[in-house]
Amino acid sequence: MSRTLEVKVLRQADPHSGSHWETFDVAYEAGMNVTTVMQRIAANPVTADHRDTTPVAYDACCLEEVCGACTMVINDRVRQACSALVDTLLADGAGVIEVRPMTKFPVIRDLVVDRSPMFQSLKRVKAWVRVDGYYDLGSGPRVTRQEQEEAYPLSRCMSCGCCVEACPQFNDHSAFIGPATISQAVLFNSHPTGKVDRDDRLAVLSGVGGIVDCGNSQNCVKVCPKDIPLTDSIAKAGRDTTTYKIRQWFGR
Amino acid sequence: MAKQHVVVIGGGLAGLAVTMRLAEAGIHVYLVSMVPVKRSHSVCAQGGINSVNELTRQQGDNEWLHLDDTVYGGDFLQHQPPVKEMCDWGPRVIHLLDRLGVPFNRTPEGFLDQRRFGGTMFKRTAFAGATTGQQLIYALDEQVRRWEADGLVEKFEYWEFLGPIVDESGHCRGAVVQDMFSMKIRSLAGDALVLATGGCGLIYGRSTMSMICTGGAAGRAFKSGVHYANGEFIQVHPTAIPGTDKLRLMSESARGEGGRVWVPAKPQDTRDPLSIPSDERYYFLEERYPKYGNLVPRDIATREIFDVCVNQGLSVERGALCVYLDVTELSPETHKKLEGILEIYEKFQGVDPRQVPMKIFPAVHYSMGGLWVDYERDGNTGGLVEGSVRNHHSNVPGIFVIGEADYQYHGGNRLGANSLLSCIFTGLFVAPTLENWLKSLPKGGAEDQPVSLFDGAVAVHQSDMDVLIRNQGDENPYKLHEELGELMTRCVTVVRINKELQDCVDKIGEFQERYGRISIADKGEWTNQNFSFTRALGDMLTMARVIAKGALQRDECRGAHFKPEFLIPAPESDEPAELRRQAQTWCDAFKVKNEKWLKSTIAKYTPSGPELSYADVDTSLIPPRPRTYGLKGAEIIEETWRNMTAGGTGDRGGDAVVAPASAS
Incomplete structure (x- = not known):
């Protein structure tokens, strides 16, 4: 049986709008990281309560933790999405994966900030x-x-x-x-x-x-x-x- | 008169090198990049940068041998004058980087340390830990920031290149670019446009390349009339870590520092790898290639790993294809030199590679092919005429191409640690060309062109965007991309078969039809990544067809392009006279093959698909010879070939260039 991850993302349409949480159910894959989670949401942008939405805007580039692009706050810790492995997050006791943008920079959209x-x-x-x-x-x-x-x-x-x-x-x-x-x-x-x-x-x-x-x-x-x-x-x-x-x- | 500007697209090593060099000459640069330039894909380069150095020189090395290794490793598909110029520049490039503060590893006495890389017997590779690309790009990024502070460089970060602006006479007058936050489209007037936009790995879905390496910029230039050459030559790196989002590179430096590739002799041996005694391990690269061992050129290492896993069933795991890359026997000091890559393995696989052999498999890594550019050969040196406006100039006047985006330096297969050199070299070397190009232009720069030229170009892209974003259909761009990646990885990577390639070309055509029914979930006009990706997917399909058609039509084996149907059978007789006869047959077939296929593939865009033609390759410096790494009967083939070509046939063209006395 395939497992499903509960993923919460703090979304914000643009610099002037307020933010709100959206929850997604994403099928678990062995070895996946938070970037893969975002890719899967982009391919099927539907919330857990079956509402159509837009893909989450996020930065990602090298995916090897050498470019620094994909920095965001994941389960209350600032880190790169590429090296945030889902298995590790789950092993750390998190039932939910919670992703939000960094707080010290202006939000452009969703997880994209102006550094x-x-x-x-x-x-x-x-x-x-x-x-x-x-x-x-x-x-x-x-x-x-x-x-x-x-x-x-x-x-x-x-x-x-x-x-x-x-x-x-x-x-x-x-x-x-x-x-x-x-x-x-x-x-x-x-x-x-x-x-x-x-x-x-x-x-x-x-x-x-x-x-x-x-x-x-x-x-x-x-x-x-x-x-x-x-x-x-x-x-x-x-x-x-x-x-x-x-x-x-x-x-x- | 309006001030002249150069528009540089791409802020990796090549784009930054040309930008700083132009700024130094007082020329204003608009530098456009999809990401803050410090985050460009060049950061992913790990192992190092090649150059002849004082130590290797005293061991018999020189620039000519660097040229020879590069063209031999590339299976002679490169024009040799640009490669010669690059190799001659190697020491200068290293000096400059050293002065800019790159923290290259040092010897105990404080000199630059070097390691050995594939396809050479010399330790030519300078390195900064195992994050050399990152360290080099930071040094250049810092220099460009200095010029930005001085007002000579204006950066457009998070801006995307949509296409060149070409006037009625066919001259490029700038570029159309889009702000990836506001989605606003505007023109940038430029008296020269430099494309330094890297490779196109995303066409293969997952590769070692970064998310921005879509080939979108190359595709847009191609559609605007710039020719694309040798597209079918795609490097598949032998050692990468499989992953769900990308295949992470495990640098050749792991082998350069002594890492060994092996599989258990017993298929899918379930024992702890370290408990398997050495006589029950199959060090297949060392056994098959005694001279180069684990440091054979990449195309060969890749095919061997593929062969061991796929044909011989010796993959380490039952359900997945992989072999061991073992650095457990190396000293702690060596582990430290490799820290950057060992950390990557540990972070992403959760296993310490210092203790347990890594599991790796080949992955798409580099585009040897690229946009076509010209050069001017120097009859005296055999290299290039510095400052010639022909250098790196595409077939569209005013458009120049450098770095991985051009096709000139790596032929059929790139040697490790030559890419950082080619990127920085081309960036520095094209600067005087651009200066002369700007001087040669009639008074009245791009900014004096009619406003309608710029507004018209912007309007075309705006309208394309409006149409695509509103498109209604049942096709999902991400799923179509996944299918494209699977198709290309299956058909146009390590082993290429005409039947599959034909199928691939047909399928890409179908994908292009399906692309017409694409639907974008996000219809918004603010930071719409969904739209940017979908637009790039259209370009990926265009370029996938160039790659697949090039591969289909090229009926031979050369470098990374391996078609077993057209492999010349190796001599195998144990009887000397028969072996000699077989070697002669081999060489005759090789000669015929070169007459037909020692050519650059040149693709030209047409709305119904790419048109291919073939152009001669300048091999005036080093006559082509069989590439015999590990081939049975290599010595007899080489001897036969030498006898066949002795005395010169006079058909190599160009001016005579005398090799240094020590060259072989």
Whole structure:
């Protein structure tokens, strides 16, 4: 006998409408994830009480948890729909699969939210290496294995938004720039060439919405799907902004 | 005079590379992408990027050998000058990425570390863990963001390309694009249009490709008159993890770092795999291909896995097709280098591959074929004339194509870790071409074209949308897509049989009729993904027909295109004279086959289906030779072929190019 999953989705027609729950019955398949659930709903957009509806709008791209697109809140935890396996959700004791959009970004439709503020913040902290140009000027700076091993985990940030979703300080009333961006600033400040812009980045992190707004709840590091040591980055940024401010004090 | 603009469609590695390079030259770019560019499909590339490097050079390697491995691995279907240019650029590309801060793995002394990939004996592949594509795209994304902050790049993220704007003289003047949130359609005037829109794996339903790899953009360009070449050459990657929504790639780097492919010698042996002694394991790639072992080119590894499971019944599982990819014997340090992919397996399969051999099976992975583009050969170097307006220029003036979307670099089969190189190389290399193209245009740019040209193009797409969205019928787009995927996977992947291919072409025609009766559940005009998908399905059907018809008509085996009906039987006699005779017969048949089929397939759109023609391939640098990986009698075939072609026949065309002394 085929099993059926009860799936609840918080739907919203557009940025200006209110939201409401819709429930779907979806046939269970071995190994399925929440993205597959959305695909099955799209192919048969009928609610559990037999009303015709529209397919759920959702983001999905790589389905391997490297692009960050399909981030949403599933059974009260922010995560990627692609790596949210139904079997795991059921084993965690959930009778129902409950899906809603992230709450820290404006909803476009259903589960699609506008995360462009994350990319804007990357501009503010100059999250790039300012090279002289793209002609061949020989190899890059020598980097030790240890330095690479410190940089690589930070460089895996896919701007998915999990950390800011879980962060109590990142909200409508605060200008907090968020853990992901702080960590990127730390990454580029540690690069032999990237550090020429170090003080510009530290100026941003020292300003409004910068490092002092972190409430140290440490939620970010718990939800990061890539296990990025975000709290280490924040601690490092804290120390660096302090020395930066002292240097500013002495006019250098 | 209006300011000139370049419209770039697609923000993967190729699109980002050209964008940053144009911005550096002071040229304004509109960058259009269906997803925030940081989330493009290039993130899925895992293993690394190929280039000759200082270490391999001292082991006898050089750019010529990289060219040779690439065209031999590709079964000589590539024009060689572009490939030569790409291989020559390899070291420069790596230098640039290194300077941009890509966290490439390092040796203890702090140099770039390299691993070995398929189809070569050299360790040419630089890598960043097992998420190299992600790391490369982030570096380029960061550079483009820098230019965006400076005002030279304007991004259109969550916008979809609907088609080029072509004026009465046949010149492209920009693109029609649609906001995927508001569904508003508008034009972007551009003095050049660059398509960097990747592959088309979704035609096969589930593949290793991302959800955006529909081939929709290529299909729309094709319908507007851009030719499509070598469509039938689709790479099926040997090692992927089966899944309900997609088939997740398990990188070749797992084998590059020492991972081994095997099945139990006893069919469906139910013992714990690690308890099966080594003499009861069948390491079929190592046994059949002693030279390359687990690192044979992808098309060959794929066929062998398929053969072991389907023909020999040695699949690990009874109900499903799979073989073991075993990295359990590797050191913890090596596991760390592979962390990104081992995590994927663990996350999606719930099994730790460090402890238990992975179960994998081939999956559709890459489009070697793509939109047709031109090039200008440099008579002195054998490579390309840098900055020539012919490079990467399609047959429609003003439309350029780069990255996986073009057809030029990988021939009949792509070598692992050459795709990241080709994407970034083509993006960087096409920039001076575009500069010269903009300079060559008469005064008055695209923005000075009559408003009616742009409004007219927008109106056509608006009307197409209105018709499709209101269409009444009984066909469900998602179910039709599933059927298309099953059909294409069954008929046009690893083993291709003419009877099935004919059936496939006919079925696609039926699907196209059924598409006329498609019904979209969502009639709304806000963020209508249901509509976007259905529109792309129409393009998938168009391109599926190009792929299937190309495969049907090409009666030979070449690279990923394997038709057993046309396989030249391998010499097998144990008696030397007879073996020699058989080798001669083999070589004669090979010569005839090449005369007929060493050609690019060129597809042209017509409303009643694609028209195919065939064009010569420029093999002026390295004369084609039999691809004899693991073939019985390989040595005698190679010797016979050398004797047959010794002294040169003068029919290879082009200018003489002298290979470096160390080239073989």
